[in-house]
Amino acid sequence: MSIYFEAAANLLPWMIEMRRQVHAHPEVRWSEEGTIMLIKQLNSSSYSHASFLHHDYQGGFVLDVISGIDLPIMAFRADLDALPIQEETGLPFASQVPGVSHACGHDLHIAMVLGVARAVAAGLVKPTHNLRLLFQRAEENPGAPPDPNSGGYYLAQEGALIGVTKLYVLHVLSTLKTGSIYSCEGPIMGNSDRVCVKIKALGGHVAHNADARDVNALRIASECIPMLEAIVNPLAGRNISCEPTGLIAGKGQSSSNIMPSEAEAWLACRTYLGADERTALHEGIKRQISGNVARYSNNRASAEVTVIPGHPATINHGFAGFKSTLEASGIAVLDKAPELGGDDASHLGNYVVQQGGEFVYAFIGAGGEGFADHHTPQFNPDESAMQLGLEAYLALACS
């Protein structure tokens, strides 16, 4: 039984307490003030084994945990923001904010990375690195107001990673079984791009629907789902997926005798394409959906198609070393096929790799079969998985 395991087991109850505090008070992107205040309450004055340095950036809050002079800098990342989802778990520590919840597990990430600071400051482990703990704002929904950029983008721009030679990011995944860590070399997550299609049509009285496909903006917007699939499917061997995420048309009952003249459809479009191919796909989507809508509606409706680039693909460099370090401490690391989630840790990782460093993004199993997916009202990951996450971070810090 490693000292990392013992330290993590020791701190699990404290991490659970911290996680539940954060969970009850979720804050959406670019409004994470309360969460940052809570993080800042952990200070080093009551400990003798490390000193803490605080840095406020636009992209988030950075806590340096200094264990010695001239140690190399290793960074870990926790994301701070919650999602616009009404929690329906019924948990005693459920979100107290209507319509907002930590439905992606960022609350667990915060508690784990805080656990690192506390374990080091209390002398439970002795790192071979000074640690830069990145508490990053606005990971979710790049492109959305009030600032389309993400926290990771800003942290990389602001120099928060200068001098960092290794960056590791652990993300819980409720659909993977607790007890292992899962990752791979190279691309692990995709470009998380969004397509917004605004249809403008003539509309009309529902009784006059003989030429509905020409004039009913809702009917036309519904067709955008198969239209995007038709564009993307020929590229399917390249691991591309698209999925509708929103559609707004009409005003419910109060307009229930009207064929809407406007509709807005939102679709996710996720790929591993590099910058040039990605841009070409976006241009193709804009051109083809506009053309398809015109043809479908006999030139009586039009589509304004916007592609909002999300996070770039997340690409690992250094998985072999990451894996051997963890396995040497008795932690199971399983190979995982890449998936088309997206994370702005990619901005941070790209920066570190460009400077010659290493970057590994990995998932921590936090549930398994029967656990609700991320981004759902029932999301309720296995919080005991934080123990393995902290154990892994500590093993890396001491490697």
Add this chain to the structure above:
Amino acid sequence: MSIYFEAAANLLPWMIEMRRQVHAHPEVRWSEEGTIMLIKQLNSSSYSHASFLHHDYQGGFVLDVISGIDLPIMAFRADLDALPIQEETGLPFASQVPGVSHACGHDLHIAMVLGVARAVAAGLVKPTHNLRLLFQRAEENPGAPPDPNSGGYYLAQEGALIGVTKLYVLHVLSTLKTGSIYSCEGPIMGNSDRVCVKIKALGGHVAHNADARDVNALRIASECIPMLEAIVNPLAGRNISCEPTGLIAGKGQSSSNIMPSEAEAWLACRTYLGADERTALHEGIKRQISGNVARYSNNRASAEVTVIPGHPATINHGFAGFKSTLEASGIAVLDKAPELGGDDASHLGNYVVQQGGEFVYAFIGAGGEGFADHHTPQFNPDESAMQLGLEAYLALACS
């Protein structure tokens, strides 16, 4: 040239002025107070040829125009309410209320029926009937808040039609050429029923969309359009139509990485079926859509299906007499195939016919090719068509 033509031509400028006043200040169902106040400003004190009696009902305002003792009572109907549509005509007298407009021509109906009162009171014509002018609230969107019932339903219940032997309702139609009146014997418009489908699904992260049709409420709600069509199409020989009017899922950009767990679809379902067959169809829709959603989603999503009965079908009794009266005055009356609009004049008409009277609902051409359809932001009927409407009402009043 008949005296009806002359009277109507004489009053057209006044009707246009009244219509534009109403048009600029539209009021949605059950909020027509300002419109009724405007109507009440027309009083008989300055005229010597008829006296006016005012009656306030829950269903609207009724103006009796009394020309003599013991004359039979003939009723005309004007509907008062506007629609929740943002006007985009750019007209100088366009709606001054954001998001609300007279996009169905009720403003023209009000001006025409007021024209009847003024023509009779001024002695321009000499009716053989006392006239009951029904200014009826809440014709649009039966089933919607704040009161699901319509104004016509209440007027019939409240006794506003007691003693009425003939009821005529003229409705402008912008897609028919100005200059003629169009109607038929028997059914002319349909049961204007609504179907609301609320989908509850698991939702999920957009990257986990391998089983999207099981969990994405938006994808499932979009399928309700073909599902309803599949139920209704086998009855197509019976003149049945369905059309989507609304779909709400997700929160646009702020939820653009989430497969929605909820979606609400609205569909219009219009038929000429009698009461029993209509009820059977509603039960079939509820049962089959619920079952289809369960099957489509592999029992992982559920649908709550509500059918909101709209106005009953509009069924004319007495078209031959109506037509011969108008043709005798030189007014062109063309046969029109029934269409699946809906109007709560059916409540009024059913009442009169049950009492042994006559009821004819007819369209006045008010535009033609190139004119925007009813219920659209660009709706702008030919207001000169009010002249023919008034001419017809006066010819009927004197028949």
